[in-house]
Amino acid sequence: MTDFLSDILSSLGPIVDTPKHLNTRKINKHILLLKKQHWFKNVHDNEEYYELLFGNRRVRFYLQSSFHVHRMIRKKKVQKKFIMLLNKELKK
Template sequence: MRLSYIIDLIIAMMGSMSNQRTLDTRRVDSHIEKLNQLVWFQQLFAEEKYRKLFITNYKIRHYLDSPFRVKRLENSTKTQERFLKLLNKQLAKGRKRSI
């Protein structure tokens, strides 16, 4: 493992332990712009149901607030698959609430 990966992991873990941290809206939006340069993300963003999650869903925005997670999304297809599962889980929760 690379040292930078381990350091990023430790920082991400420390950040998740602190529940006092608020979302940085500008950072989330810049991460979305950065990810939108990738074809797989463009396809997700083109679908209205996912685009709404990127804008309104706290869990998704919290996920995208992390530079570590965004870097992983850029480089790992497994992480991209897990992210898609998270999106679909959040969609399912939203549907249950609206019923």
């Protein structure tokens, strides 16, 4: 139950802003889960995106959410939204 509430609150993060604490272990677990997806393998192999996955606070915050990650696995629309986030962060 606590995990569920944590995910709901973390999904509000882009509205509120990113928290001060990121759960690296959880993020890395989610990245490993996503690496099994064909579309994410291309993202992971891209050098610019790879740097964002491991060094950008907003991207890591997004990847910390189990809710976001499981939706990315199931829905192409959410995958595209994540790619848009990556591209937005690359432009900064």
